[in-house]
Amino acid sequence: MKSNSSFIGKYSKKLPLPLILLLFLFVGAIGLFTLIMHEVLQEREEQVDHHIFQFLSSHVINPSLTPFMKTVTYFASATFLQIAYIILIAFYIILKNWKRALEIAAIGMGGFIVNYFMKLFFHRVRPPDPLIAPLQNFSFPSGHATSAFIFYGLLAYLIWKTDLNRTYKYLTATVLIIFSLLIGFSRVYLRVHYPSDVVAGFCIGFSWLVITISLFTRLKKKADIEEKQEATQPDKV
Template identity: 45%
Template sequence: MVQYFKDYYHNNSAKLPISVLFFVLAIVIFAVITDEVILEKEETIDFLVFKFFKRYIITDHLTPQMYMISQFSSVTLMKIAYPFLIGILLVFKYYRKAIFTFFAGVGGLALIYFMKMFFERARPLDPILYREESFSFPSGHATFSFIFYGTMAYFIWLTNLPKIWKIIAMTFLILLSLTIGFSRIYLHVHYASDVLGGFCLGYSWLFLMIYTFRRWFPLT
């Protein structure tokens, strides 16, 4: 592994340290949230965020839009989107990308499920539109949006599109993922720490998937 990082560093001098830095940062943030918020029940910041949203952001006009954005990482949509993406990749004979997408999705789903079952954090009280029955930490929408749209962003980066179009497309997908997380806090179905923890979990898993495939099953 050390030799791989050395070789990869020579070919991607700026990319690797940044990616590893974000990976370590994501792990640290997730660990801090787990310790301070989930185990120690230090939820002051979460309630302050809710208070801020209620006072300055939540409006009757914005609520339907937040609900619609939230659906871009819903279980219903992901059940369609993942098989569709894998099917398209198989049709065009991108077999390794199809395998990558499958394991990224299945692994991410397993992580979310076991994390929720392990921590058993209750959902916020008084949701705006509807009540979620599953546990709250980490946010499945935030985790899965980062994995799914992050996978798409990574595939776009591997194409031969002009760099400016790659950046535009990847920025859009990342912002969409972040907005989905924002919508979950807005709708009062997740705490801010749930969403931030979900983003960290999603990024960490995607990073490990990309590292594994670049190391043993290059996609290009």
């Protein structure tokens, strides 16, 4: 037991701080999603959702703000994201970065499929009296929140991998993440999702992004090592 704890201690000291923080956030996202799933879907504890709706109705919602929220929510709609992903993939194809283009396609399509089947599995009905046309599919988790965090988080990651000044990287990443959170808020404002749907969607989007980026990074490193080994091997006669 002591040897195991000392091994974990030594190993954790070698990990960079950003990676440790990312691991904590990943575990936290999975834990929060599990908690929401248990409390809201199994125990039917919806008081927090209803309290937030009441607060928004009394203090936030007004006719002048609603058109803005409708515009914000559009930027995670299926129509917009399909076009945005095509443009992003085409950009990397033009650069002949086929691996990156494939990664983006897999991350986007995979996130949509995960959210789609989770909606079918949990079968939660949407809130009553929405401020826009009622939607016919299920509510949990929020597809807009999931897709927004995946897409804008992916954009932040791609920008981070460029040669931009670090200050601009931080600024751009912050703006993109805040915008994805605003999209999630717009779904609650418009009463097409419960707040718990949106938080769960953020958890799924963040977790999916971490898993897929980590997986593709490992695969690329492995492929690069294999290519170098093949390049250094003498030609067989």
